Structure formats: structure tokens, C-alpha cells
Amino acid sequence: MIFTSLLETAWHALTTHRMRSFLTMLGMVIGVAAVILMLAIGQGAQAMVRSSIESMGSNLFIIMSGAVSSGGARVATGDAPSLTFDDADAIRDLPDIMASAPVSPGGAQLIYGGVNWNTSVYGTTPDYAVVRNWSMASGSFFSDADVRRGARVAVIGGVVARELFGDEDPVGKIIRIKQAPFEVIGVLASKGQSLDGRDQDDTVLVPISSAQQKIFSNTLRNRARFIMVQAVSEKRMDAAETSINDLLRNRHRIGLGQDDDFTVRNLTALAETAASTTRIMSLLLGAIAAISLVVGGIGIMNIMLVSVTERTREIGIRMAIGARRRDVLWQFLVEALTLSLIGCGIGLLFGIGGAWLVERLAGLPVAVTLASVLMAVGVSFLIGVFFGFYPARRAAGLNPIDALRSQ
Amino acid sequence: MAVPGAPLIEVANLEKDYPTGAGVFQALRGVSLSIAEGEFVAIMGASGSGKSTFMNLLGCLDRPTRGSYHLDGQDVGRLSSDQLAALRNREIGFVFQGFNLLPKLTALDNVALPLMYAGMGREARRRQAQAMLERVGLGERSHHTPLQLSGGQQQRVAIARALATRPRIIFADEPTGNLDSETSRQVMDLFSRLNREEGITLVLVTHEADIAAYARRCIRFQDGQVIEDTTVAQAVA
Ligand SMILES: Nc1ncnc2c1ncn2[C@@H]1O[C@H](COP(=O)(O)OP(=O)(O)OP(=O)(O)O)[C@@H](O)[C@H]1O
Numbered sequence: 167m168i169f170t171s172l173l174e175t176a177w178h179a180l181t182t183h184r185m186r187s188f189l190t191m192l193g194m195v196i197g198v199a200a201v202i203l204m205l206a207i208g209q210g211a212q213a214m215v216r217s218s219i220e221s222m223g224s225n226l227f228i229i230m231s232g233a234v235s236s237g238g239a240r241v242a243t244g245d246a247p248s249l250t251f252d253d254a255d256a257i258r259d260l261p262d263i264m265a266s267a268p269v270s271p272g273g274a275q276l277i278y279g280g281v282n283w284n285t286s287v288y289g290t291t292p293d294y295a296v297v298r299n300w301s302m303a304s305g306s307f308f309s310d311a312d313v314r315r316g317a318r319v320a321v322i323g324g325v326v327a328r329e330l331f332g333d334e335d336p337v338g339k340i341i342r343i344k345q346a347p348f349e350v351i352g353v354l355a356s357k358g359q360s361l362d363g364r365d366q367d368d369t370v371l372v373p374i375s376s377a378q379q380k381i382f383s384n385t386l387r388n389r390a391r392f393i394m395v396q397a398v399s400e401k402r403m404d405a406a407e408t409s410i411n412d413l414l415r416n417r418h419r420i421g422l423g424q425d426d427d428f429t430v431r432n433l434t435a436l437a438e439t440a441a442s443t444t445r446i447m448s449l450l451l452g453a454i455a456a457i458s459l460v461v462g463g464i465g466i467m468n469i470m471l472v473s474v475t476e477r478t479r480e481i482g483i484r485m486a487i488g489a490r491r492r493d494v495l496w497q498f499l500v501e502a503l504t505l506s507l508i509g510c511g512i513g514l515l516f517g518i519g520g521a522w523l524v525e526r527l528a529g530l531p532v533a534v535t536l537a538s539v540l541m542a543v544g545v546s547f548l549i550g551v552f553f554g555f556y557p558a559r560r561a562a563g564l565n566p567i568d569a570l571r572s573q
Numbered sequence: 574m575a576v577p578g579a580p581l582i583e584v585a586n587l588e589k590d591y592p593t594g595a596g597v598f599q600a601l602r603g604v605s606l607s608i609a610e611g612e613f614v615a616i617m618g619a620s621g622s623g624k625s626t627f628m629n630l631l632g633c634l635d636r637p638t639r640g641s642y643h644l645d646g647q648d649v650g651r652l653s654s655d656q657l658a659a660l661r662n663r664e665i666g667f668v669f670q671g672f673n674l675l676p677k678l679t680a681l682d683n684v685a686l687p688l689m690y691a692g693m694g695r696e697a698r699r700r701q702a703q704a705m706l707e708r709v710g711l712g713e714r715s716h717h718t719p720l721q722l723s724g725g726q727q728q729r730v731a732i733a734r735a736l737a738t739r740p741r742i743i744f745a746d747e748p749t750g751n752l753d754s755e756t757s758r759q760v761m762d763l764f765s766r767l768n769r770e771e772g773i774t775l776v777l778v779t780h781e782a783d784i785a786a787y788a789r790r791c792i793r794f795q796d797g798q799v800i801e802d803t804t805v806a807q808a809v810a
């Protein structure tokens with residue numbers, strides 16, 4: 167028997183029971199649509215986390231002034247950051263450290279021409295660009311010399327450039343940051359959202375010395391709210407953390423048994439945790455959707471079994487005029503496969519359409535990947551074979567004369 | 574392929590037991606006979622005498638409990654179920670009392686069905702099926718479904734289907750059982766013509782003497798045994 171005849175026979179059988187075929191397919195449609203949609207949402211979330219992690223920079227520590235709920239009573243945050251610029255320099259000289267940048271953060275209003283824009287301002291050093299792996303869209307980053315002299319220069323993020331300058335080239339222009347004039351010497355390349363959901367391009371970086379003198383008017387000079395540190399490699403992260411702790415305890419003269427006045431956080435490890443959380447979440451979503459796909463498959467088996475029982479006489483007639491067992495087996499198997507694959511095709515359309523709607527209406531990032539589509543098709547094929555085989559074998563196992571006599 | 578001089582059908586000591594609640598029921602108790610190619614045989618006998626049981630064995634739809642069956646010199650008992658299916662497809666055509674057409678298929682598709690299992694392509698089998706329908710006088714009705722046809726027409730579609738693969742033998746179990754006398758006569762004329770003009774071997778079960786009169790040989794069954802086997806010299810005019 168030729169393959170096209172099998173398809174023809176299956177198609178005829180399915181179209182003579184339209185309603186039944188449609189309802190049977192519905193299970194597959196819902197299952198496949200759910201799998202595609204859930205995977206799209208999960209993978210969208212993962213992709214977002216991944217790009218946030220990449221934009222953060224790699225092998226990062228953040229050292230914050232003050233102990234965060236370790237000893238309980240003593241909290242040295244607030245106006246007196248315990249970390250100094252010298253601490254940052256000393257950390258950079260440690261063997262496992264690549265770069266170390268003190269940061270003094272704050273908010274300020276920017277003015278250019280008649281335009282105002284409120285944004286976050288970071289006073290820092292050129293190492294910050296290294297640590298954050300931040301390249302320039304145009305112009306250049308400020309230098310160590312700029313930091314030493316307290317130069318009034320600024321590097322602005324893409325959002326700030328767009329809001330203040332529009333289509334104008336910002337480089338070389340003078341902006342006012344809290345009334346103090348600063349020359350824009352560079353525009354940062356775009357980074358997008360950070361892990362905590364902030365827009366990293368809505369920022370201004372200035373030399374930390376200038377920030378403290380002209381913008382934050384800090385009385386405590388040479389002190390940093392936090393220091394961003396990059397280790398030389400992932401393998402050296404643990405060693406780097408130990409040596410940073412030892413160095414700072416030594417420099418701050420913290421004796422045995424005394425609490426630290428700083429906190430070292432491994433940002434890369436935190437990011438990994440966030441990544442594995444989203445991975446588990448998307449796996450879970452996929453698994454729940456997969457269950458509905460299996461239920462759809464059981465629906466197919468159920469209907470195929472009914473169909474075999476109902477069509478016993480037809481099977482007998484086919485056998486009497488020359489259908490071999492394998493012809494009957496294939497007939498029912500192809501029928502089950504046709505149901506599952508057409509259901510899969512419709513499910514794909516609904517799943518992809520649903521993903522598009524989720525992105526449009528809920529604003530969630532989604533990613534329908536070729537791999538998830540291929541997987542859905544493959545699984546539907548296997549479901550067709552798996553759940554179609556038992557009813558098909560039952561049909562093929564009938565005795566011609568018994569089948570013919572039935573009814 | 575045929576052994577020269579050997580009969581087309583040869584059964585020896587054929588027995589068929591049916592398991593029942595009260596033990597086995599012996600539907601056939603040692604039937605031995607042979608049928609040559611081109612014969613037209615009627616099988617008669619009381620209800621329950623084993624005629625259908627015998628036909629089903631000859632038609633390779635069922636296997637005997639004991640005894641042997643040679644078809645065209647070949648020991649049918651040694652064939653696998655797939656080989657039997659191929660044999661039914663190529664060498665044997667069936668006509669049943671209840672027509673046994675597939676209700677959702679058109680007459681044309683019903684007739685084309687055996688050709689599908691013979692591995693013939695769609696266009697070729699539709700052409701051949703159409704030719705067969707024309708032969709039984711239903712060329713105009715090829716796109717009707719069985720429900721849209723009369724009993725006699727349905728039986729002629731069934732005959733066209735039996736003829737589709739150009740088999741050498743046709744087994745017909747009470748083919749006129751559901752037909753009135755006029756349509757019965759048409760169907761029987763068709764059978765006679767096939768036997769006379771194409772040399773198709775015909776074995777036919779019937780309860781009616783006037784139907785059996787179309788045949789040249791009459792085998793009578795009683796309680797699972799052959800009690801009479803007569804050959805009539807006369808041919809239907
Ligand atoms: N599958 C079966 N199981 C048990 N007994 C059966 C089975 N098929 C037939 N029989 C019995 O075998 C005997 C012969 O049946 P068969 O159908 O061959 O009779 P028949 O001569 O064709 O009768 P009729 O003229 O009524 O068609 C009957 O007594 C019947 O009850």
C-alpha cells in the first residue's frame with residue numbers, strides 16, 4: 167500500500183467525523199500552544215536576565231561601606247562611609263584584582279539649554295569603565311588625571327544624551343549638573359536594563375573628586391559609598407574575596423572578634439542565583455505545559471480506541487479484500503499521527519500568536535525559539551506514535567472473520 | 574504456477590470446531606472435495622449446516638481446525654496471515670449477503686479499495702474501478718454512496734469490487750438473500766456471464782433452488798458434512 171493512499175484514507179476517516187476529530191485535536195492544540203507560550207515566556211525571562219548579567223560586567227564584587235546586619239547593633243552607614251579612595255587603590259594592587267573603582271552615587275538635575283533632566287550621577291574613576299566593561303558610543307571616558315585635578319568633565323548615558331541633546335552631538339557641549347558647569351566628553355554605549363530593573367543608560371559619570379566638590383558638596387572627602395572590584399578570573403573569585411577582607415580589616419584596624427565596617431558581596435554569584443531561579447521557573451512552566459500535551463495525547467488514544475471498536479466491521483471488510491495486518495496498523499497509526507500533527511500545527515499558531523500578545527499587552531519579554539518549535543513538533547509526533555500505536559495494534563490484531571462478523 | 578491437471582481448490586478432511594460454553598461445536602466434520610478452474614458451484618443445505626463456515630475457510634478468512642486446503646496447488650495452511658491477505662487480494666473476490674460496502678465511500682472508492690491494497694496508484698485504480706462499475710452496468714452511479722443505491726445496485730457494486738483485482742475465484746455467500754426475485758435474476762445473470770465469458774470460478778451459497786439452478790454443480794451440506802454432490806450437464810441458455 168502506498169503512502170499517499172494511507173494519507174488519503176486517514177484524511178477521509180477524519181473528515182467524515184469532523185466534530186470528533188476537531189475535539190480530539192483540541193487537546194493537542196491546547197497542549198502545544200501552552201508549551202510554546204510557556205517556553206516563550208520562560209526563555210524571554212532567561213534572555214533578559216542573561217543580557218542584564220552580561221551588561222553588569224563579569225567577576226564582580228561590590229564592597230559597601232558599613233556592616234549590613236551582621237553584628238546587629240553597630241551600623242556604620244549614613245554620612246560617614248568607611249571606605250576610602252586609598253582602600254580602592256590598595257585593593258587594585260592585590261594580586262587577583264584587575265580593577266577597582268570607588269563610587270560616590272547620588273541624584274542631580276541636569277540642564278542643557280532649556281531642557282531639564284533628573285538622573286543618577288556617579289562619581290567614580292576610569293576603573294569603573296573597566297569593571298563594568300562599559301565601552302563608548304562616542305568621545306572618551308575621563309582619565310586618572312581628570313580625577314586627580316577634579317576636572318569638570320562628564321560621560322553621559324544614552325538616555326541622558328537623547329533627552330538633553332536630541333539629535334545634537336553631545337560631545338564638547340557644556341551641561342549644568344546642580345548648577346555646576348561640566349563638559350560632556352563622551353557618550354556611553356547602551357546597556358539596557360539592570361537585574362533590578364533600572365535603566366542603566368539613564369546615568370551620568372563624573373570624576374569622583376569633582377562629584378564630591380561640585381555636586382554632592384560632601385564634607386567627607388576621599389570617601390566612597392562603595393567600591394566596585396573586578397577579579398582577574400572566575401577561578402580567582404574566592405581568593406580575591408578573602409584577600410579583600412583581610413586587606414580591609416587590616417587597613418581599618420579591625421581586631422579579632424570585632425565586626426567589619428564594610429560588606430563584600432560577590433555580584434556574579436548573586437547574578438548566577440538570579441539566572442538559575444529564572445531557569446527553574448521556565449522549566450517549571452514548560453513541565454506544566456507538557457502535562458497538558460500528554461493529556462492531549464491520551465485524548466487521541468481514547469478516541470482511537472473508540473474508533474477501532476466502532477469500525478471493527480470496516481476493518482474486517484478491508485482485511486477480506488486484501489488489507490494486511492500492517493496496512494491496518496498503518497491506517498490507524500497515520501490517523502493518530504495526522505490528528506496529533508495537525509493539532510500541533512494549529513497549536514503552534516496559537517502559541518506563537520499568544521506569545522506575541524503577551525509581549526504586546528503584558529510587556530513581558532518572550533522568545534519563541536526554533537528549538538522549542540521543533541521540540542513541540544517532535545513531541546507531537548511521538549505522542550501520535552505512542553498513543554496511536556496501541557489502538558492501531560489492536561485493530562491490526564483482529565481476526566478477519568471475527569471482525570467481519572461483528573456488529 | 575498451477576500444477577497441470579490439479580484442481581484449483583482441493584480440501585481433504587476439513588474440520589472446524591467452534592468453542593462454545595458447553596464445549597466445542599463441530600461445524601464441519603470432515604469435508605473432502607475438489608473444484609476445478611472455471612466451475613460454477615452452488616452450495617446448499619439447511620440453516621446451520623456449515624455452509625458459511627466452509628466458505629470462510631475456502632475464502633482464507635478463517636483457518637480450519639484440522640484437515641488440509643490446497644488452493645492452486647499451494648498449501649494454504651502454511652501461509653502467514655499477510656500471505657493470506659495477499660492471496661485474498663489477488664486470487665479471491667467476495668460477495669456477501671449483506672453487501673459489506675463501506676458506507677462512507679462512494680461506489681467508485683469501494684471498488685477501488687482492493688486495488689489500493691494491491692499497491693496501485695490513485696489514478697490507475699480509479700480508472701480500473703470505473704471500468705469494473707461499467708461492466709456491472711453502474712458506470713453512471715460511480716459517485717453515489719451505498720445509501721444512495723438500491724439493494725441490487727449495492728450488490729452489483731460489491732461484485733464490481735470482487736472483480737477489481739481480476740481474481741480467478743469468486744465466493745458468494747447468499748448473494749441474493751437480500752434481493753427480490755427480479756434483481757436476483759439480474760445478479761445471477763451477471764454471475765453466469767462472468768463464469769461463461771471470463772472463466773471465473775464461482776462458488777455460491779444459496780437456499781433457493783432456482784438460484785442454484787444457474788450452477789452446473791450442486792453440493793449439499795448437512796450437519797457439517799457433504800451429503801450430495803451432483804453435476805448437471807445442462808447449461809443456462
Ligand atoms: N463463531 C462461531 N462460534 C460458535 N459457533 C458458530 C460460530 N459460527 C458458526 N457457528 C455455528 O456453526 C454452525 C454452522 O454455522 P454456519 O454459519 O456455517 O451455517 P450456515 O450453513 O451458513 O447457516 P445459514 O444458512 O443460516 O447461513 C451453526 O450451528 C452455528 O451456530
Ligand SMILES: [Mg+2]
Pocket residue numbers: 624625626746
Ligand atoms: Mg450462512
